[in-house]
Amino acid sequence: MDGTTAVAAARPPVRAGRPRFRGLVPWLYLAPLLAPLILFVYWPLLHTAWLSLVRWNLQPGQATEFVGLANYAGVLESSLFADASWNSMIYVLAAIPLKVLLPLPVAVFLWSLGRAGGTYRTILFLPTLISFVIVAVVVGWMLNPIAGHVTALLSWLGMGFANPLATPDGAIITIIVLSAWKVFGFNVLLYLAGLASIRRDLIEAMRLDGASDWVILRRLIWPLLSPTTFFVLIATVIFSLQQVFTPIDILTEGGPENGTTNFFYMVYQLAFRTFDIGRGAAGTVLLFLLLLVITLLKLRVLEKRVHYQQ
Amino acid sequence: MTRTASIARRTLLGTGAALLAAPALRAQTAVELVVYHYQTGGAARVFRQILDRFQAETPGITVRDIFKQSEQITAEVQAAIAARRPVDAAQVIGKNILFFTTNLPAAPINGDRAANEWLARYLPHFLDLGRVGDDVFALPHSYGTPQIYMNLDLFQQAGLDTDRAPATWDEVIAAAIRIRERTNRAGVAHLHAANKDYGTMLWVMNNGAEYLSKDGMRALFDDARGIEALQTWADLAVRHRVMPIATDQQWTAAFRAGQMGMYMTSSAGLRASVQAAEGRYRLGVAKYPTFGDRPRRVPASGAAMMMFAPAGARRVATVRMFEYLSRREVANLWSRETGYMPLSRDPLADPAMADYVEQFPLVRSSIEQMPDTVGTAVWAPNGAIEAQIEVSNLVSALWAGRGPAAELVPPAVQRVNAILARLNPA
Numbered sequence: 001m002d003g004t005t006a007v008a009a010a011r012p013p014v015r016a017g018r019p020r021f022r023g024l025v026p027w028l029y030l031a032p033l034l035a036p037l038i039l040f041v042y043w044p045l046l047h048t049a050w051l052s053l054v055r056w057n058l059q060p061g062q063a064t065e066f067v068g069l070a071n072y073a074g075v076l077e078s079s080l081f082a083d084a085s086w087n088s089m090i091y092v093l094a095a096i097p098l099k100v101l102l103p104l105p106v107a108v109f110l111w112s113l114g115r116a117g118g119t120y121r122t123i124l125f126l127p128t129l130i131s132f133v134i135v136a137v138v139v140g141w142m143l144n145p146i147a148g149h150v151t152a153l154l155s156w157l158g159m160g161f162a163n164p165l166a167t168p169d170g171a172i173i174t175i176i177v178l179s180a181w182k183v184f185g186f187n188v189l190l191y192l193a194g195l196a197s198i199r200r201d202l203i204e205a206m207r208l209d210g211a212s213d214w215v216i217l218r219r220l221i222w223p224l225l226s227p228t229t230f231f232v233l234i235a236t237v238i239f240s241l242q243q244v245f246t247p248i249d250i251l252t253e254g255g256p257e258n259g260t261t262n263f264f265y266m267v268y269q270l271a272f273r274t275f276d277i278g279r280g281a282a283g284t285v286l287l288f289l290l291l292l293v294i295t296l297l298k299l300r301v302l303e304k305r306v307h308y309q310q
Numbered sequence: 311m312t313r314t315a316s317i318a319r320r321t322l323l324g325t326g327a328a329l330l331a332a333p334a335l336r337a338q339t340a341v342e343l344v345v346y347h348y349q350t351g352g353a354a355r356v357f358r359q360i361l362d363r364f365q366a367e368t369p370g371i372t373v374r375d376i377f378k379q380s381e382q383i384t385a386e387v388q389a390a391i392a393a394r395r396p397v398d399a400a401q402v403i404g405k406n407i408l409f410f411t412t413n414l415p416a417a418p419i420n421g422d423r424a425a426n427e428w429l430a431r432y433l434p435h436f437l438d439l440g441r442v443g444d445d446v447f448a449l450p451h452s453y454g455t456p457q458i459y460m461n462l463d464l465f466q467q468a469g470l471d472t473d474r475a476p477a478t479w480d481e482v483i484a485a486a487i488r489i490r491e492r493t494n495r496a497g498v499a500h501l502h503a504a505n506k507d508y509g510t511m512l513w514v515m516n517n518g519a520e521y522l523s524k525d526g527m528r529a530l531f532d533d534a535r536g537i538e539a540l541q542t543w544a545d546l547a548v549r550h551r552v553m554p555i556a557t558d559q560q561w562t563a564a565f566r567a568g569q570m571g572m573y574m575t576s577s578a579g580l581r582a583s584v585q586a587a588e589g590r591y592r593l594g595v596a597k598y599p600t601f602g603d604r605p606r607r608v609p610a611s612g613a614a615m616m617m618f619a620p621a622g623a624r625r626v627a628t629v630r631m632f633e634y635l636s637r638r639e640v641a642n643l644w645s646r647e648t649g650y651m652p653l654s655r656d657p658l659a660d661p662a663m664a665d666y667v668e669q670f671p672l673v674r675s676s677i678e679q680m681p682d683t684v685g686t687a688v689w690a691p692n693g694a695i696e697a698q699i700e701v702s703n704l705v706s707a708l709w710a711g712r713g714p715a716a717e718l719v720p721p722a723v724q725r726v727n728a729i730l731a732r733l734n735p736a
Contacts, residue, residue: 057413058392079696079729145554146496146564166555167710253505256706258699274695275388275413 045288051281058277071282075270078279083258084266088241090172091179091262092294095240098180099187100233106184107191108221121192124185132182132243136250139178140165165251168259175247175260183243187232194228195221234298238291263287341627343373346387346400348380348613349452349648352581356647364634371627381504383613388414391618398619398628401452403612404686405507405694407440408526410616411447412691417617417625418445419632428633431641431654439685440614448614449632450653451644454576455676455683456501456512456608458482459583460594464571468492475596479542482572482599486552489571497552499561500543501575501611505698506705508611511687513539515609517601526690527730529697532723539601541715544708555709574598576611577676580649584672595672597679606682612650642666651676651683693733697726 052071054064075081106124110117127135142148145163154162164170198221206216245264248254254261254269267287271280349357354377361373378386380403387400391414402410410416420426429437432450440448462472468489476482486497502509510531511521519536522529530536546553556564558575565573566586580595587593600606615632619625634640638654642663645652657677658664667674689697704722708715
């Protein structure tokens with residue numbers, strides 16, 4: 001009897017079961033997770049890809065007509081596409097300084113306050129809890145150019161009847177600021193969670209070596225916070241495109257002059273205002289590809305700079 | 311013991327069978343209709359009252375009403391039909407009738423031609439909006455007509471005659487400038503509605519231009535009259551600075567709060583405007599202004615009722631409900647309680663309506679304006695939303711003063727027509 005046999009003999013007996021079904025056991029354990037994932041994520045994804053190749057308006061009894069890539073051509077030819085693409089880029093670019101970078105120093109400041117920062121954390125997080133529909137409706141009232149509170153203030157400054165939502169630039173800036181205000185506290189909280197994992201003794205060691213606050217932030221905190229920053233960046237960019245849907249729909253409906261529409265809103269208009277399901281699905285697939293490319297680029301370019309170990 | 315158990319078992323089985331059979335039996339005699347609508351507040355209450363009276367008159371038919379927002383009702387009805395949820399009748403915004411007739415299983419109300427007899431209770435031009443050949447697909451129901459709402463207190467403060475409403479656009483502009491100068495309030499605003507489509511249509515048609523071709527395939531408002539009308543709208547915001555740029559909701563809120571001199575909007579808002587003004591300011595209502603001495607020509611706003619009930623008992627019951635809604639006293643009650651036009655022929659032949667107009671003269675202008683009211687221009691089945699977004703962009707550009715209407719309107723009309731041609735191939 002060699003060593004291996006001896007160890008095997010010492011193990012408790014394993015219930016062999018029927019070899020035919022033994023391979024199914026791991027799948028059974030995974031099923032509660034996989035089933036909803038397949039049903040609600042992967043199947044709709046595949047079905048959307050199929051819908052993007054047919055002409056159909058959802059009505060019962062209406063046959064779907066295979067049209068190849070015509071729906072993609074239809075989206076690209078749409079008068080909305082160019083403006084939606086441009087605005088989507090603006091929403092994403094504006095999100096990086098306002099939603100990814102700005103919360104970082106605020107989080108570090110709150111972290112440095114220790115327990116005393118609790119009240120500020122609560123105040124900053126409150127906007128996240130308010131429904132965006134309510135926020136948009138209230139802002140619409142405040143910006144009413146005739147009877148709103150902001151108008152009263154502007155009139156006092158000699159700018160009667162000014163309406164920031166009346167011009168494309170004013171409207172998109174309003175939506176960007178509103179969206180940043182809404183998500184700011186949440187991202188601060190994510191950074192605080194990342195900061196909580198940084199060992200204080202490393203900071204003390206740097207202080208003993210005479211490092212200034214700036215050097216500690218630059219050389220220690222920033223690198224160790226890079227996994228959180230990376231996560232916040234990816235999540236915020238994707239979230240930004242869909243989060244602005246609510247204020248767009250309530251405040252501007254994509255206008256004025258397509259100045260606030262974006263990819264999500266365009267898809268909504270194509271699919272659920274006109275029930276042109278084929279073009280709506282084609283827009284969705286294009287949006288999916290865009291987000292995939294952005295995410296892959298970020299993974300490729302930025303992940304090398306992320307430090308996962310302290 | 312065994313016999314007792316057997317009786318008990320039989321009783322139990324019998325009761326169960328009866329319980330199971332009951333709905334089936336009821337189904338043979340009772341029909342429940344599902345009606346989608348966008349009425350809120352007092353209008354929703356009176357709509358329900360009318361349905362209750364119909365139910366009381368027709369035992370065996372019950373009506374369930376489902377509310378959806380006016381801006382969402384088109385999509386909601388389509389979604390319900392797509393999901394195979396029951397939709398027997400629905401309010402459909404006038405401009406979408408052709409889309410619903412073409413893309414959804416709408417049934418003609420006069421499939422049985424006997425219905426033509428009671429459909430003749432309506433003024434013909436309201437019926438024409440839903441007519442395809444000999445078939446009538448849309449029952450005139452919640453049609454409003456645009457009119458001037460005036461804050462007479464602001465008129466008085468501005469030194470304007472409160473007994474004489476502005477009758478032409480020149481007079482409206484003069485009054486608005488005076489209100490702005492003397493009271494520092496906004497002078498006037500003009501309803502634009504979703505995608506600024508109805509507002510644009512109203513301006514150009516009232517000046518004698520056509521908005522769309524009959525088949526909805528081409529925009530036609532790039533002629534001299536259309537351009538002149540849209541330039542006047544732009545001038546209110548840019549040249550005269552009497553119309554702050556805002557949404558309909560913002561204008562409505564400001565007018566009802568007493569902050570604006572005049573507001574051109576649908577007669578459907580009459581009841582709510584009266585309530586808002588009560589105890590705060592005197593409200594005046596007058597007919598929609600004309601361009602000089604050109605005849606007034608205003609498209610109806612609002613919705614018709616369309617039928618989607620499947621053939622059989624539900625469709626028969628839906629037609630009975632439509633017949634009930636078409637009766638002059640019912641249509642008049644609906645009009646009195648909401649501000650929508652009384653759409654039947656000679657509405658004042660109903661003594662209740664005549665008394666009402668006597669006691670509530672603010673409603674008179676909408677009744678007097680009925681002969682000037684024409685059908686809404688109807689868009690082609692595909693591409694309407696994209697085309698309307700082009701119209702919306704045009705109006706926003708005009709309001710922002712990006713150029714004169716003569717420069718901006720023709721290319722916008724070309725873009726609209728290109729969209730319609732691309733999405734509605736012959």
